[in-house]
Amino acid sequence: MKSAVYVKAGQVGIVDVARPEIQSPDDAIIRIVRTCVCGSDLWSYRNENMKAGQINSGHEALGIVEAIGDNVTTVKPGDFVIAPFTHGCGHCDACHAGFDGTCDEHPGMENWSSGVQAEYMRFEHANWALIKVPGQPSDYTEGMLNSLLTLADVMPTGYHAARVADVKPGDKVVIIGDGAVGQCAVIAAKMRGASQIIIMSRHEDRQNMALESGATAVVAERGEEGIAKVREILGGGADVALECVGTEASIDQALGVLHNGGRIGFVGVPHYSNHALGSTFAQNHIIGGGAASVTTYVKQELLKAVLDGDINPGRVFTHTYKLEDIDQAYKDMDERRAIKSLIILE
Numbered sequence: 045m046k047s048a049v050y051v052k053a054g055q056v057g058i059v060d061v062a063r064p065e066i067q068s069p070d071d072a073i074i075r076i077v078r079t080c081v082c083g084s085d086l087w088s089y090r091n092e093n094m095k096a097g098q099i100n101s102g103h104e105a106l107g108i109v110e111a112i113g114d115n116v117t118t119v120k121p122g123d124f125v126i127a128p129f130t131h132g133c134g135h136c137d138a139c140h141a142g143f144d145g146t147c148d149e150h151p152g153m154e155n156w157s158s159g160v161q162a163e164y165m166r167f168e169h170a171n172w173a174l175i176k177v178p179g180q181p182s183d184y185t186e187g188m189l190n191s192l193l194t195l196a197d198v199m200p201t202g203y204h205a206a207r208v209a210d211v212k213p214g215d216k217v218v219i220i221g222d223g224a225v226g227q228c229a230v231i232a233a234k235m236r237g238a239s240q241i242i243i244m245s246r247h248e249d250r251q252n253m254a255l256e257s258g259a260t261a262v263v264a265e266r267g268e269e270g271i272a273k274v275r276e277i278l279g280g281g282a283d284v285a286l287e288c289v290g291t292e293a294s295i296d297q298a299l300g301v302l303h304n305g306g307r308i309g310f311v312g313v314p315h316y317s318n319h320a321l322g323s324t325f326a327q328n329h330i331i332g333g334g335a336a337s338v339t340t341y342v343k344q345e346l347l348k349a350v351l352d353g354d355i356n357p358g359r360v361f362t363h364t365y366k367l368e369d370i371d372q373a374y375k376d377m378d379e380r381r382a383i384k385s386l387i388i389l390e
């Protein structure tokens with residue numbers, strides 16, 4: 045089968061690899077019909093130390109179940125499924141608490157997908173984590189399929205930021221990051237009843253998308269200037285900041301816009317290490333964040349919200365490619381032409 049691999053910094057290619065097979069009784073093999081490029085894949089794509097031939101870090105897919113292990117009872121071959129990037133067990137303390145993105149039973153990378161920019165994937169720990177969608181892909185419009193694909197990662201990730209920061213009706217919320225996750229955080233803040241939602245963005249297409257999804261104001265300035273602008277719009281500090289980038293500058297921005305006692309939900313994969321616990325003692329900030337509880341949110345709320353047409357996160361896909369054109373899909377996101385690149389397989 046065809047699979048994407050990193051060639052060197054700034055280049056992805058397609059190679060032929062063996063089709064994955066069932067290796068454990070809780071596995072499912074999935075034929076992928078749609079996948080995409082994540083903002084987090086761009087960290088690998090830009091990495092100068094990347095080894096040539098390293099398998100792609102893609103982790104979001106929609107597909108059809110091809111085969112299942114002996115212990116899988118929740119899906120069967122032929123079923124249409126969302127393949128979350130997370131693989132919670134559904135019964136440990138973390139999963140019960142609604143944190144299946146960091147399942148106690150599946151430490152570290154064992155709980156997270158990779159390599160799904162390919163024709164097939166092996167989905168580990170499938171029985172609880174995999175999500176069946178009613179019908180078949182042909183029953184859905186393009187827009188609906190795109191929204192279903194966002195349920196594998198970016199929509200639940202945006203939702204996670206809002207959940208761990210406990211966004212409540214009436215809250216004033218600032219979103220840091222105007223990529224696909226930031227856009228989904230806008231949707232999530234609105235779902236949870238935020239009264240004001242400020243998106244920090246310098247790009248007109250992204251500003252407009254956020255405004256269509258429920259943002260009430262845009263701040264293009266950054267740093268101290270951006271913080272001052274937010275405070276001017278809100279008439280004070282924000283209740284909540286949702287950090288959807290993963291840089292030190294974006295964390296500083298999040299800390300800067302809050303009033304004392306404000307809350308941060310951070311879901312940008314951290315590429316910084318010097319914000320010690322305790323650095324916010326004088327502000328009483330409440331800080332939560334980590335890998336999203338994809339299966340929990342999708343089963344509880346997000347699948348229904350998409351199927352009912354209440355939310356349209358699929359609008360984050362601005363550009364579409366074939367798997368063969370994966371390099372262009374990365375390039376267009378890296379150079380910020382595409383907000384999120386969609387890959388449709390034959």
Ligand SMILES: [Zn+2]
Nearest residue numbers: 082083084197
């Ligand atoms: Zn991702």
Ligand SMILES: [Zn+2]
Nearest residue numbers: 133136139147
């Ligand atoms: Zn678990």
